[in-house]
Amino acid sequence: MWSRIVSIAVVLALASAVAWALWPRPISVETTTVATRDLVVTVEVDGTSRIREVFQVSVPVAGRLTRVGLHAGDSVEEGQTLASIQPVDPGLLDERSRRIAEAAVQAALAGIAVAEVGLAQAETNSAFAQAERERTTTLAERGLVSTQAEQRAVLAAETAQKSVEAARATLVMHQRELESAQAALIEGGSAPTGACCVDVKSPASGQVLSVLAESEQVMQAGTPLMVIGDPDDLEVQVDVLSNDAVRIVTGAPASIEGWGGDPLRAEVVLIDPMAVTKVSALGIEEQRTGVTLRFLDGPESRPGLGHGYRVTASIVVWEGKDLVTIPLGALFRSGQDWSVFVVEDGVARLRILTLGQRNAELAEVVSGLAPGETAIIHPGDNVADGRAVTPWN
Secondary structure (H helix, E strand, O other): HHHHHHHHHHHHHHHHHHHHHOOOOOEEEEEOOOEEEEEEEEEEEEEEEEEOOEEEEEEOOOOEEEEHHHHHHHEOOOOOOEEEEEOOOOOOHHHHHHHHHHHHHHHHHHHHHHHHHHHHEEEEHHHHHHHHHHHHHHHHHHHOHHHHHHHHHHHHHHHHHHHHHHHHHHHHHHHHHHHHHHHOOOOOOOOOOOOOOOEEEEEOOOEEEEOOOOEEEEEOOOOOOEEOOOOEEEEEEEEEEEEHHHOOOOOOOOEOOOOOOEEEEEEEEEEEEEEEEEEEEOEEEEEEEEEEEEEEHHHHHHHOOOOEEEEEEEEEEEEEEEEEEEEEOOOOOEOEEOOOOOOOEEEEEEEEEEEEEEEEEOOEEEEOOOOOOOEOOOOOOOOOOOEEEHHHH
């Protein structure tokens, strides 16, 4: 009798142990509470800071640039002399050119000698003609010579004077020919320095961003010399995907981060009307549109930020208040619908949701959830509708 009772007890204990071992245990899951929050949808993209008005100063005329005394970071004022351009030294003469130039000098000297003789002869003739004119005029007043004789004497005197003027002009011409011939003999290093120069002026006040040519050298007209800009007049330029650009409006608020300091307030001031094709790091062609942002705070809020620095811009494209939201980690696809597991009385229940706007962390729930409900975050493959669960957080 007792042995039978013991046997039955053992069998029941074994059956209970097997049932307990095979009985499904609740799955430990991470949960979150559905709540109403403010939702902000942004477009995040890398960009660069830049000075709004950058001036590239170029050499206005061809010549020899004197050494530039300015360096990157130096302050300049509008109209300040940045550099000077002097004439280029003449080239060296070969033997043939030198002999031609020397012969031209000798020819000019000979021409001057001939002109001086001609001038002396003309002056002598003019003096004689003037004396003859005075004598004839005196005789004409006494009636001793005819009027025609007097007129011929006057004409001869005037003609002789014109000959003097022509001889002087000829002498000056030969003197200038001598100067021209002597100038042809000037070689590099023998010309006087500082005779003339052209000063390059600063077009605006600001700082020197970079010096493109510092040492003394010969430069052609239009060669870049340095870059000048006002570091306090900064803006941000970003390139966004064209399908994101259509959601951005002028005046949209933005936040500038990743520059090495606290986030900076900004707003969109310009959206380029034309997109360009660019190749991404993965080799994919993308259509991107330039967007310009303006800082809303003064230069004191961004110490150290300069031209061409890398930044990250978060541009607001949509925002809403007091919306039912859920973390993106709780969402998964169920066919064509978005779904979530909610915890009801310790059991996971599948819910089909209708979503609205979303950002990188949260999604707006249009229908399917109510504030205060508990949803499972990152559900595993072992979580199913009707499965017992227990939150671990």
